[in-house]
Amino acid sequence: MQRRSFLLGMLTLIALAPVKVWAALWNKTAFEAVKINDATRSLNISAEIPTQDIVIIAPDRAENGAIVQVEVHSKIENTEAIAILVEHNPTPLIANFMFSNGAEPFVITRIKMAETSDLKIIVKSGTQYFTRSKNIIVLENGCG
Amino acid sequence: MDNNMKMRAQLKGDYTEVKVLMSHPMETGRRKDDHDQLVPAHFVQLLTATLNGKPVIEAQWGTGIAKNPYLTFRLKGAKVGDVVEVTWHDNLGESASQSIAVTPA
Numbered sequence: 001m002q003r004r005s006f007l008l009g010m011l012t013l014i015a016l017a018p019v020k021v022w023a024a025l026w027n028k029t030a031f032e033a034v035k036i037n038d039a040t041r042s043l044n045i046s047a048e049i050p051t052q053d054i055v056i057i058a059p060d061r062a063e064n065g066a067i068v069q070v071e072v073h074s075k076i077e078n079t080e081a082i083a084i085l086v087e088h089n090p091t092p093l094i095a096n097f098m099f100s101n102g103a104e105p106f107v108i109t110r111i112k113m114a115e116t117s118d119l120k121i122i123v124k125s126g127t128q129y130f131t132r133s134k135n136i137i138v139l140e141n142g143c144g
Numbered sequence: 145m146d147n148n149m150k151m152r153a154q155l156k157g158d159y160t161e162v163k164v165l166m167s168h169p170m171e172t173g174r175r176k177d178d179h180d181q182l183v184p185a186h187f188v189q190l191l192t193a194t195l196n197g198k199p200v201i202e203a204q205w206g207t208g209i210a211k212n213p214y215l216t217f218r219l220k221g222a223k224v225g226d227v228v229e230v231t232w233h234d235n236l237g238e239s240a241s242q243s244i245a246v247t248p249a
Contacts, residue, residue, distance in 0.1 A: 025190060025204065026189045026190060026204055027204055031189075031204070031206040031207075032206075066210060066211070067210045067211075068210070069214075071216075086208060089208055090172070090174060091206055091207060091208065092208075093206050093208070094205070094206055094208035094209060095203055095204065095205045095206065095208070095209060096203065096204045097201060097202075097203045097217075098201070098202045098203065099200070099201060100199055100200060100201075100202075101195065101198045101199060101200050102195070102200065102219055102220040102221040102222075103193075103200040103201050103217060103218070103219055103220075104159060104217070104218040104219065104220060106216075106217060106218045107215065107216065107217055108214070108215070108216035108217075109209065109210075109213065109214060109215050109216075110209070110210040110213070110214045111208050111209060111210055112170075112172075112207075112208050112209070112210050
């Protein structure tokens with residue numbers, strides 16, 4: 001069942017892929033990767049430096065995985081981008097935010113979590129990548 | 145589909161806080177309907193924000209952002225009356241855009 005629905009899903013995605021200029025910007029390989037390491041590799045992230053300078057505010061336990069509010073801010077100088085990943089989601093890469101012209105490296109958003117997993121944040125600063133994770137227990141699956 | 149966004153941009157001391165609530169199904173392509181048929185993927189892929197026309201946020205999203213996406217971000221250097229505009233594009237070629245002026249908190 002799993003494989004069939006995955007393949008159907010992929011076919012649907014391919015069939016519906018938009019032919020728009022901006023679509024070229026969307027990192028299809030990274031967002032469709034099913035393994036977290038493949039997703040980060042597709043974002044050209046190589047060495048990740050663990051840090052305490054990323055603040056993650058998220059629940060320890062989420063009642064409903066369909067809506068998990070996550071707040072992230074980076075205290076790292078020259079933060080250019082913040083990527084949000086959930087290791088055990090069917091496709092781990094959730095979002096990649098890029099900041100410019102005075103936008104603070106700060107974001108609050110709501111994500112889906114299929115099951116209990118680490119939430120992983122990766123911050124880009126110049127050529128370096130910093131990371132911090134937080135485990136979130138999910139009581140009810142949110143990736144129907 | 146109701147493409148309206150709810151937006152607020154408030155100057156709070158040395159930064160402006162922008163809150164956005166979008167209306168979008170954010171279908172993953174893995175959910176089945178009542179007839180056991182897969183619901184096709186339908187999700188926002190790109191979100192951009194500008195301040196007085198200058199880009200400040202560019203975000204790429206996958207299917208893991210929750211339905212009716214919510215976003216807060218903060219801008220330095222914005223003044224009351226400055227205009228923040230948010231635009232999204234989804235995988236089916238739909239898009240929506242909305243702008244709002246910065247107000248005092």
